[in-house]
Amino acid sequence: MKKSSTKKDDLFHLIHKVPQGDSPYVKAKHAQLVEKNPEAAVVLFxxxxxxxxxxDSALKDMAVVMKQLNRSEQAIEAIRSFRSRCSKQAQESLDNVLIDLYKKCGKVDDQIDLIKRKLRLIYQGEIFNGKPTKTARSHGKKFQVSVKQETSRLLGNLGWAYMQKSDYLTAEVVYRKAQMIDPDANKACNLGVCLIKQGRFDDARSVLGEVLQGRIPGSEDMRARNRARELLMELEPFQPPLEFSDIMGLDDHDFFNGLELLMNEWAPFRSKRLPIFEEISSFRDQLAC
Structure with missing residues (x-):
């Protein structure tokens, strides 16, 4: 009977991903994951x-729960006050939580400063505690993250922060660097936004088109594709000027329409069409009969 009870306990902890025991940390995880009581979890953390x-784990987990409770400011202060009690190995994870908290609170300058500091650590070879990869977790699954991927991720966060400051030129430079290191469709869409904000519509079309054409990793993600499609639709009122070479080789109907559009661009302030187009239209109508 005792063995059966032990097996049930083991299965319970495995299913709910909570540690065993009755310590404050275990009770906090139980309140967070089993009881779904975040307020009680914070007290226990x-x-x-x-x-x-x-x-190490208690501080990080508490900050995450506080963020869910819209207490991000308190979470920031908690990390700042107690991270000195944490191990060196935990500092990187705490920085990542802080970046999300700064983003949540709109503390853009703090976010930029911290990301730059983390990028400097990468340059100095001090990230991942000197290892080429680290184990990360997302939605309960573990996976390996390389230094290259982490660098691109941080640059993406930095680009987003500069976008919040409406510094689209700097954001563009950062996003282009991120795409050179480890491209993905989401950052390509953000790069497209930077280009649109600068009025560089052709460049934006080119970048967003690569997402829809599946040329960038992550292009299969429907959210990224839909976003690229929406951004391209926003660009429709800003179609590029029609070049004369664009209308050559068309059939007669499209040729005359295209030629008229081109001439109207050359003479944009005319309220009436040039006489030659009246003659062309008349001639075209006769051919149609």
């Missing part, structure tokens, strides 16, 4: 930190 119980 505080107790775990004060008791020195798994401080």
């Amino acid at each position: 505080w107790k775990a930190i004060n008791a020195g119980d798994k401080v």
Whole structure:
């Protein structure tokens, strides 16, 4: 009977992804993941930190729960106040949580400063505690992240921060660098926005077109494709000027329409069509009969 009970306990902890025991940290995780009581979880995470119980995980988890409760400002202060109690290995994860919290609070300058500091650590070879990869977790699944991927991710965050400051030229430079290192469709869409904001519509069409044509990793993601499509639709009122070479080789009907559009661009202030187009239209109508 005791063995059966132990197996049930093991299965329970495996299903709910909570550690075993009755320490403050275990109770906090139980409140967070099983009871779905974030307020109680925060109180218990505080107790775990004060008791020195798994401080690395307790501080990070508490900050994440606080963010969910729209208490991001408090989460920032908690990390700043207690990260000195955490190990060196935990600092990188805490920085990543801080970046998200700064973004949530609109603390753009703090976000930029922290991302630049993390990029400087990459340059100095000090990221991932000197290892070429690290293990990350998303939606309960573990995967490996390379230094190259992390660099591109941070540059993407930096580009987004500059966009919030309406510094689209700097954001463009950062996004282009990120795409050179490890391209993806989401950053391509953000790059397209930067180009649109600068009035560089042809460049934006080119970048967004690569997403729809599946030339960039992540282009199969429907959210990225839909966003690229929406941005291209916004560009429709800003069609590029029709070049004379664009209308050569068309059939007669399209040729005359295209030629008229071109001439109207050359004479945009005319309220009436040039006489030659009246003659062409008349001649075209006769041919149609």
